[in-house]
Amino acid sequence: MREINVNKVRDAVEKMCIEANLALTEDVQIAMKNALEAEINPLAKEVLEDLIKNERVASESKVPICQDTGMAVVFVDLGQEVALVGGSLEEAIHAGVRTGYEKGYLRKSVVKSPITRVNTKDNTPAVIHYRVVAGNQIRLRFAPKGFGSENMGRLGMLKPSDGREGVLAFVVETVRAAGPNACPPLVIGVGVGGTMEKACLLAKEQLLRNVGEPAMEQEARELEEELMERIEALDIGPQGFGGKTTALAVHAALFPTHIAGLPVCVNINCHVARHRERVI
């Protein structure tokens, strides 16, 4: 067994909170540049230029790229040969979020009860997804999730007879309905199959992939390509003012499902496609 002190997890989470909100990873920067080069609509080009400039200003002045610095979503892949010491893993993650959001001058956007809605004032709790995997390392993936785009996500429990075309139509309709509200250009996570919650978790996890990196699996890759084409044809464009740049990427994943079902979940990210990763 390899011992890992949970304080290392706390520190890694704290750093990722701050870094993710102040600078985009290279994959997103490249995707934005490519979009600007490919775009032909003049207003859309102007918007993309401003969004790229915004990212530069954010990094230089240490002001978050977007004021919605998100609810903290953390995926933990815990190696089964790791012995955690120094306290609770879960508490260490929340502690990292608490100090990261404070030290980074990030907005605290979490309310304790969804009904009575009083702010927790430290952006906790985080939403944490654990998986126990082989090995002696901990892999942490972090995404601060803004709710302009999160609110536009949708789950569909389709019928097997709806088939591939039903899946494509459901995703495209979700993006059309999201339109300008989700801050396009978007990164679109699609989970197909499993159960209700499995489809949603898959969709969310796809937002953590490097933007524009195609799926490994051919069936998913073909869905991504076809969806990109259909979404481009919507002419929503950056900020919804028109143009071909409605999505920077579609990331899809499939999972076996039940003979009676065809779950599809669409989880949308805005152009501020923040995601970070650390392996301890």
Add this chain to the structure above:
Amino acid sequence: MKRIQLPLTKEVIQTLRIGEKVYLNGPMFTGRDAAHRRLVETLERGEKLPIPINGITIFYVGPSPARPGQIIGSAGPTTSYRMDDYTPRLLEEGLLGMIGKGRRSSFVRQAIREHGAVYFAALGGAGALAAQAIVSAKVVAYPDLGAEAIHALEVKDFPVVVAVDATGASVYEREEKTHV
């Protein structure tokens, strides 16, 4: 570069058309979900509002905290449709301008037309850039709401696009018409 002075007047609003990019200068207030709810509940109780609503512009934003020496943190628009249920009531009280992002409901567009008001879209997800156009910021109501408190802002050449003009037309309708 078309500069517009705040507070707005109905005469100036009449000159604005959807899709037009303009630069706002002058005072405005912030307000989003929780503040809107409180404003409308205050009106329903027949009580006095904590800010003068007549003629003002409200920017739907919950800024991130300012670092020492900075005026404000990141300050881009939030999605506007969540304010739709409260908007007609505030327009009745004299609200003239709104800044946010995304579509408005048809009943809001109708109320905008009836009252000769205007809705602007700022760049969503570009809060660092927006902050550069804000020259002062001060909490003036509901400090307990944190980022959702009402701030008085002063802006200089704050870039926006006219999204719903005084005729009730929407810049997003182009896409809605094509695909609905």
